[in-house]
Amino acid sequence: xxxxxxxxxxxxxxxxxxxxxxxxxxxxxxxxxxxxxxxxxxxxxxxxxxxxxxxxxxxxxxxxxxxxxxxxxxxxxxxxxxxxxxxxxxxxxxxxxxxxxxxxxxxxxxxxxxxxxxxxxxxxxxxxxxxxxxxxxxxxxxxxxxxxxxxxxxxxxxxxxxxxxxxxxxxxxxxxxxxxxxxxxxxxxxxxxxxxxxxxxxxxxxxxxxxxxxxxxxxxxxxxxxxxxxxxxxxxxxxxxxxxxxxxxxxxxxxxxxxxxxxxxxxxxxxxxxxxxxxxxxxxxxxxxxxxxxxxxxxxxxxxxxxxxxxxxxxxxxxxxxxxxxxxxxxxxxxxxxxxxxxxxxxxxxxxxxxxxxxxxxxxxxxxxxxxxxxxxxxxxxxxxxxxxxxxxxxxxxxxxxxxxxxxxxxxxxxxxxxxxxxxxxxxxxxxxxxxxxx
Ligand SMILES: Nc1nc2c(c(=O)[nH]1)N[C@H]1C(S)=C(S)[C@@H](COP(=O)(O)O)O[C@H]1N2
Ligand SMILES: [Mo]
Numbered sequence: 001x002x003x004x005x006x007x008x009x010x011x012x013x014x015x016x017x018x019x020x021x022x023x024x025x026x027x028x029x030x031x032x033x034x035x036x037x038x039x040x041x042x043x044x045x046x047x048x049x050x051x052x053x054x055x056x057x058x059x060x061x062x063x064x065x066x067x068x069x070x071x072x073x074x075x076x077x078x079x080x081x082x083x084x085x086x087x088x089x090x091x092x093x094x095x096x097x098x099x100x101x102x103x104x105x106x107x108x109x110x111x112x113x114x115x116x117x118x119x120x121x122x123x124x125x126x127x128x129x130x131x132x133x134x135x136x137x138x139x140x141x142x143x144x145x146x147x148x149x150x151x152x153x154x155x156x157x158x159x160x161x162x163x164x165x166x167x168x169x170x171x172x173x174x175x176x177x178x179x180x181x182x183x184x185x186x187x188x189x190x191x192x193x194x195x196x197x198x199x200x201x202x203x204x205x206x207x208x209x210x211x212x213x214x215x216x217x218x219x220x221x222x223x224x225x226x227x228x229x230x231x232x233x234x235x236x237x238x239x240x241x242x243x244x245x246x247x248x249x250x251x252x253x254x255x256x257x258x259x260x261x262x263x264x265x266x267x268x269x270x271x272x273x274x275x276x277x278x279x280x281x282x283x284x285x286x287x288x289x290x291x292x293x294x295x296x297x298x299x300x301x302x303x304x305x306x307x308x309x310x311x312x313x314x315x316x317x318x319x320x321x322x323x324x325x326x327x328x329x330x331x332x333x334x335x336x337x338x339x340x341x342x343x344x345x346x347x348x349x350x351x352x353x354x355x356x357x358x359x360x361x362x363x364x365x366x367x368x369x370x371x372x373x374x375x376x377x378x379x380x381x382x383x384x385x386x387x388x389x390x391x392x393x394x395x396x397x398x399x400x401x402x403x404x405x406x407x408x409x410x411x412x413x414x415x416x417x418x419x420x421x422x423x424x425x426x427x428x429x430x431x432x433x434x435x436x437x438x439x
Contacts, residue, residue, distance in 0.1 A: 079255040081109040087178045091115035091220055092257060095183030098430070099332035102346060104385055105158065106186035108249050113257045114163050114184060116292070117228030120216040120277050125261045130198075130245065134282035138203025145262060148245065151201070152193035157242045157267070158382035160187040160350045162322055164270030164298050167426025170416055173308045175423025182327055182430060187348065187383040190265045192246030195281075196239045204235065204283055211238035212288035213264050213275030230290025231273050231298065232282075233266060234320070242267050242381055245278065267381025268352035270319050270424070272298055293318070300420040307419035316421075321352035323427040324412055326359055326386070326404035333432035342389045343434065345372070349404035350383040359386040362401045366414045366429070369403065395438040401429045 076082045077094055084094040094113045101110070125145055133140040143151070163184035165177050178184075199211065212232025219226035232238075244265045247254065254260045259276025266273045272292065282288070292298060299316035301309075326349035337343050349356045355377065360369035372388040392398055405411040412429050 077113065077257060079109060079257060080113065081107075084110070084112070085181075085183065087180070091117055093178045095180055096186060097332075098182050098327055098329055098432075100329075101183065101186065101327060101348070102329040105189050105250055108188070108252055108255050108258070111186040111188060111249070111255070111258055112163070112184045114178070114271065115217065115257065117217040117219050119256055120218065123216075123256070123261055123277075128261055128279075130262060130278060131280045132198065132202040132283070133280070135285040136205040136208035137283040138205060141202045143198070145247065148193055148198070148262075149247070152197045154191060155194055155241075155244060156189055156191040157244060157265075158187055158189050158378040159242060159244070159265050159267040160185065160381055160383045161265065161267075161271040161274055162325070162350070164272055164319055164322070164424045165422070167428065168423035170426055170428065171307075171419055171423040172416075173419075175421060177422060184271075185325075185327065185350075187350070188249045189251065189378075190244050190246040191248035191251070192244040192262075192265070194241060195243040195245055195264065195266075196241060198245060199238065199281075199283065202283070205285070207285045208235045208283050209286050210284040210288040211235055212282050212284060212290055212293075213273075213278055214280035214282070214290075215259070215263075215275050216277040216279045227291050229272065229275075229292045230288070231275070231293050232284070232288035232290070233269055233273050235283075237266070237269065237320075242379060268321055270298055270322060287318070296422055298424065299422070300418075300424055304418045305420070309419075309421075311421055319424060322350075323417070323425055324351040324353070324356070324404050324406040324410045325349065325427040326356075326402045326412065327430050328400060328402050328432050331432070331434070334435070335432075336435040336437055337392075339392070339395045339436050339438050341436075342391055343400075344387065344389050345400060345402075346385065346387045347402055347430070348383040348385050349374070349402075350381075351404070351406035351408075351410070352381070353406040353408040353410065354380050355407045356384045356404050357407045359384075359402060359404045361388055361390060362403070363390055363392060363398050363434075365399060366401055366403075372402070392434070392436045395436045398434045398436060399431045400434055401431050403429045 083100050087093040092113050092115045096110050096112050128145045129142050131142040166180045166184035169179040169181050210232045214230050217228045219228050246265045247262050262278045264275040295313050298319050301311045302317040328347040330346040349359045359372045359374050362369045372386040375385045377384040403412045412427050414429050416428050
């Protein structure tokens with residue numbers, strides 16, 4: 001059944017809402033959960049066909065052009081690049097291969113997707129509201145999207161989002177959950193209002209402890225009463241000026257899968273704190289206890305444990321920062337160069353501290369390191385791009401490793417960091433393979 005969902009079937013458009021000609025301008029190939037094409041699909045098919053469909057408006061509803069060979073490469077996640085690696089399609093989880101993260105800012109189509117439930121359907125921006133309440137809110141207040149935009153100053157920050165489980169795949173014994181490789185990370189330019197400004201407009205009582213979100217996605221069970229995920233951050237963290245209630249990503253609408261029309265963006269913490277399809281924020285007088293805040297979720301052993309150890313819930317601590325990390329985005333692992341050629345290297349480094357202080361590369365499995373050029377970040381929690389050129393002494397197989405160090409003196413481990421039951425926080429040095437051939 002799963003495989004079948006990935007293929008386009010002829011005539012399956014017919015049970016979807018009618019496609020209006022006015023909607024043919026979108027280029028994203030939209031597919032609903034059952035794998036059917038939706039509005040916007042026709043234009044995308046034109047792209048896939050390599051030519052504009054001249055009489056598109058005459059194409060009978062539900063019919064797919066014969067020139068389009070249905071294939072997994074063509075049938076994409078809505079609004080997403082076909083190069084993303086889909087780990088799970090219900091809920092959708094997709095990561096970005098390292099070489100597709102080469103841009104200074106991650107394009108919307110390439111930004112990873114980590115859904116715990118099912119995105120809301122039929123989102124109407126005109127009726128979307130955000131409610132702030134909670135034991136430690138001075139009042140309960142609801143804003144429409146238009147009111148948020150009109151009432152508060154707009155801010156734009158470059159903010160890196162990384163799933164707490166990014167790199168989970170490498171842990172041994174393995175941890176349950178999405179087997180993320182290196183690509184559950186991206187850095188975009190986000191625009192919105194400051195979380196802080198909105199919280200202060202509502203009023204924060206002095207006993208406030210935590211600020212948490214609720215979103216409009218639905219539980220995988222379909223039960224409308226079940227909350228998918230509701231996480232938060234300590235009040236002091238919530239009040240940092242870079243935290244946004246955002247409606248734009250790289251100057252465009254946030255893609256549906258990344259939280260359209262409104263989401264939280266909180267840098268430096270696991271991306272699970274950045275609530276998508278944001279509809280409610282609660283100011284709590286205690287550590288938030290929503291789904292995925294408690295038990296073993298987004299928690300690591302308070303003290304290091306041996307690999308494979310079972311750790312009781314009471315000995316697990318909430319992840320409160322993401323570790324220093326870097327990624328080589330050029331060349332793609334496996335690249336071949338000729339002996340005597342210099343190899344350009346590019347990538348990004350990020351940290352929950354204020355800045356990265358250096359990035360170094362090694363071609364000898366970490367025996368020696370040479371420093372890379374490092375760009376300043378646009379702001380705190382933005383990733384910083386690095387580059388260098390490497391010489392290789394002779395032909396053969398090499399690995400290029402990158403290691404970032406932040407201003408607090410934290411550096412990436414060459415091998416795996418501390419094992420933990422759920423496989424969080426793997427910030428080991430990224431490695432790519434390079435073949436140098438003679439002649
Ligand atoms: N409402 C809602 N918000 C959510 C999630 C979710 O499933 N539902 N997933 C969280 C997790 S675990 C991560 S890593 C990030 C992923 O953001 P992205 O899909 O935009 O990359 O969103 C977070 N916010
Ligand atoms: Mo996540």
